[in-house]
Amino acid sequence: MTDLAERGPRIFESNAREDRQEGMDFLEKRGYKRTMRDQVSELVVADFDPAPFGWTTDRMTEIGVEMRTVPELEADGVDWKRELWELEHELMQDVPTDDPVTQQPFERWVEWLTHPGFIPEAYFIAIKDDRFVGVTSLWQSLAEKDKLHTALTGVVRSMRRKGMATALKVRAIELARDRGSRVIRTDNEEKNPMYDLNVRLGFKPVPAWWTYRKELKNPNGDTPTPRGTRHIQHAVARREAGSGRVQVRGRQSRPGVHARAVRR
Numbered sequence: 001m002t003d004l005a006e007r008g009p010r011i012f013e014s015n016a017r018e019d020r021q022e023g024m025d026f027l028e029k030r031g032y033k034r035t036m037r038d039q040v041s042e043l044v045v046a047d048f049d050p051a052p053f054g055w056t057t058d059r060m061t062e063i064g065v066e067m068r069t070v071p072e073l074e075a076d077g078v079d080w081k082r083e084l085w086e087l088e089h090e091l092m093q094d095v096p097t098d099d100p101v102t103q104q105p106f107e108r109w110v111e112w113l114t115h116p117g118f119i120p121e122a123y124f125i126a127i128k129d130d131r132f133v134g135v136t137s138l139w140q141s142l143a144e145k146d147k148l149h150t151a152l153t154g155v156v157r158s159m160r161r162k163g164m165a166t167a168l169k170v171r172a173i174e175l176a177r178d179r180g181s182r183v184i185r186t187d188n189e190e191k192n193p194m195y196d197l198n199v200r201l202g203f204k205p206v207p208a209w210w211t212y213r214k215e216l217k218n219p220n221g222d223t224p225t226p227r228g229t230r231h232i233q234h235a236v237a238r239r240e241a242g243s244g245r246v247q248v249r250g251r252q253s254r255p256g257v258h259a260r261a262v263r264r
């Protein structure tokens, strides 16, 4: 925490699961306020009924959209990384967050592709007229071998409400089934239409996570100057470091990987 304090944070952020009262009490006693509720949901893959979604394949053909996986793009020699990085940043602008989203440097984004949970064939990209227009991906849970996490699902604004997100998710669920995965987990800000879309696919809610934030104030209640910030940070960091539960709000962890999906 002392090292992080040197970076001059003004906000601490943490998360607590809504069915774990102690965690919420811990943060609330220390002045943290709730800012966002992420509804977590899970699909038991064997329970998925593809029949109501049979229309998605024809619909994508009708609108001229093709779904490709990373290995398919590589086999065709497509330079997919930079365009996917750009697409995910564009989509992240519309994902509810507490802070404006800044673009992660390309080199750091690429590092995520070496994460042990990365599954190239579970990265589905929707393409229209050679342009990337939508994405979803599944990542292997490292803790549970039969579980997959969903990362960012999104569609460019001009192509929304055409069934593309549904089509992408159906493809991903079918892949999970073919891999023998038991369950897919995802989480969405509770009012994001993505949550209802997931419910229609058969995802069932499990306990949600609250985001909590605490702004550091100086004794006058003002936002501290950089110098004061550092001073107060040290005090706060020393007091709270022992809990191991407090995070300092840093840079965006990754456009695209639903950071929480990987983190939790």
Ligand SMILES: CC(C)(COP(=O)(O)OP(=O)(O)OC[C@H]1O[C@@H](n2cnc3c(N)ncnc32)[C@H](O)[C@@H]1OP(=O)(O)O)[C@@H](O)C(=O)NCCC(=O)NCCS
Residues within 6 Å of the ligand: 091, 092, 094, 095, 096, 151, 152, 153, 154, 155, 156, 159, 160, 161, 162, 163, 164, 165, 166, 167, 188, 192, 193, 194, 197, 258
């Ligand atoms: C959420 C998102 C992925 C939906 O993509 P999409 O391709 O438009 O979704 P679909 O066309 O498959 O929608 C299926 C159904 O979901 C519902 N739905 C989708 N978007 C909706 C919206 N903005 N408002 C209300 N309902 C919506 C509708 O019932 C829709 O069916 P309909 O168009 O026949 O009424 C898209 O809005 C998006 O990219 N948002 C920004 C990124 C994001 O927040 N992703 C989720 C977090 S990971």
